[in-house]
Amino acid sequence: MTETLRRALDRVGVRTDTGRDAVLAGVVALATVALFLGIERVLATEVGATFGAGPGESVIGPGVRATVLALVVGQAAALVLRRRAPLVCLALTVVAQVAITALLPPYVGFQAPATLVAAYSAGAYAPRRARLGAPALAALAQVLLVFALGGFGVPAGAGPAQHALQVGGALLSAVLTFVGAALVGSYVATRRELVAELRDRVVRAEREREALAAQAVLEERARMARELHDVAAHHLSGIVVQASAAERLVDADPERAKESVRWIRSQGRETLDDLRLVVGILRGRDDEGDEREAPQPTLADLPALLETARAAGTTVTVETEGEPWEPAPTAQIAVYRVLQEALANARRHAPGRPVAVRLAWSPAAVVVTVRNPAGRAAPPQDARPGHGLVGMRERAAVLGGTLDARRTPDGAWLVRLTVPRAPARDPRTPAQEAS
Incomplete structure (x- = not known):
């Protein structure tokens, strides 16, 4: 039908x-x-x-x-x-x-x-x-x-040969007719079953991809929460040290003591913001993590990251535009991780091809662009985006920024991270300023 x-x-x-x-x-x-x-x-x-x-x-x-x-x-x-x-x-x-x-x-x-x-x-x-x-x-x-x-x-006087010929012809005709119709039906059934199986495979593959993407998001959120925890711990350590110094300066140098208190208040707000990010990321997860503790990366670590990529055989060029400013620690981690993932993807999918990195600074945001030509073997048309992109987008979203990852009209691969500028904060203590 x-x-x-x-x-x-x-x-x-x-x-x-x-x-x-x-x-x-x-x-x-x-x-x-x-x-x-x-x-x-x-x-x-x-x-x-x-x-x-x-x-x-x-x-x-x-x-x-x-x-x-x-x-x-x-x-x-x-x-x-x-x-x-x-x-x-x-x-x-x-x-x-x-x-x-x-x-x-x-x-x-x-x-x-x-x-x-x-x-x-x-x-x-x-x-x-x-x-x-x-x-x-x-x-x-x-x-x-x-x-x-x-x-x-068959006539009554017909011999066995005539009977056999009559029955054989009728049997051959009937079998060919019945089996021919059944073959058409069997073809339709086989095609219907194949289409249903292909649809089922597509549905299962899509569900599996969604589950893997969701798991990648959870893992990236847990990793980001651990990084933010380390940043908050660093700020709290500075607050404790500065509070002790302020206590000693209350009588000897009230103005210095007031500066210390103002710095403590500023750092406390920054730490509170970081902790709110942790809570928002985890959303009730009880994941303490089991990764080894390590210093969290900053923009100062970018040259080492680029040298590592060059040592692995990738030609990396860097261009900086505008007047750099110091982003918040969480933003610095995001820039480092996104650049790290983009370089790894370029090395994986387009080995030996040059990579251009551009950091554009403006008063409102910093834009990190990574561009590399397509590899010699183009990926299949139905290729799904990798889970690394999921983590990069998650980092950008947490900071209120955006991430654009796509193939350009000329066939190159482009990753662009935009991180808005947070209110300026002075990470130095008053004691450090005096020194």
Whole structure:
């Protein structure tokens, strides 16, 4: 059933498989009745006199006609079972066909279309191992039963050779017809199963990709939280030291003590902001992490990172634009990690190709751009973005920035991180300023 016909039936309210099969059964019944009556008319007009009938007189009696028409309608009605019970449907249509053939004169060769539809349905909906065997067996049973009932009209004095020729020809024709229809149905079923399997694979792959991406986000958030924890711990250590110094300066140098208190207040706010970021990132996660403690990277570590990339065989050029300013520690970590990931991706996907790094400083933000030509082997068109991009976007989002990772019109790969400038904070203590 074509998609157009299916939509047409949907519009008139026929939306179930059983309903569609009922419509098909009705159409087959009407077509078979019309075909049978047309054949009867041709026989009456052309060959009726040959078999002892009068001019224009039917060679089929009224009683036989009524019985055959009833069998034809019942045979078509069995098609309602063609999806739910295809083998039962095939058996019922074959039994009805045997009865029809036995009732009609031997010279009236009438094969109802319902048997072909049933054979097709067996190929399309029966269990895989029975899709071709059942129609072939049905064809054999039909021919043998018709022969047993004398439906082939072999003359009484015919020899075994003539009987064998008559039965063999009928058997070959029936098997080819039934199995041919079943082959078409089996092809349709195989294609339907393949499409369903491919769709299922696509759905499973998409779910797996989403799960991996979600896991990558969680892992990146945990890593960022550990980094922010270290930054906050550094600030708190400075606050404790400066509080002790302020306590000693309260009487000796009140102004210096006030400066220390102001610095403590500034650092306390910065630490509070970092801790709020930690809470927002974790959102209730209880993940203490098991990575070894290590100093968190800053912009001062970028030259070493670039040298490491060059030592690995990557040609890296660096361009700086604007007047640099000191971002917040969390922003410095983000810039370092994104640049680290971008260089690793360039080395992985385009080994040996040059990489251009550009840092553009403005009063409002710092923009880090990493650009490299595509590798010699272009990635497949359906390649999914890696989980490294997920982590980079997560870092940018936490800082209120953006990350753009895409292929440019000329085929190069571009990663652009934009980090907005936070309110200026002086990380030095008053004691450090005095010194």
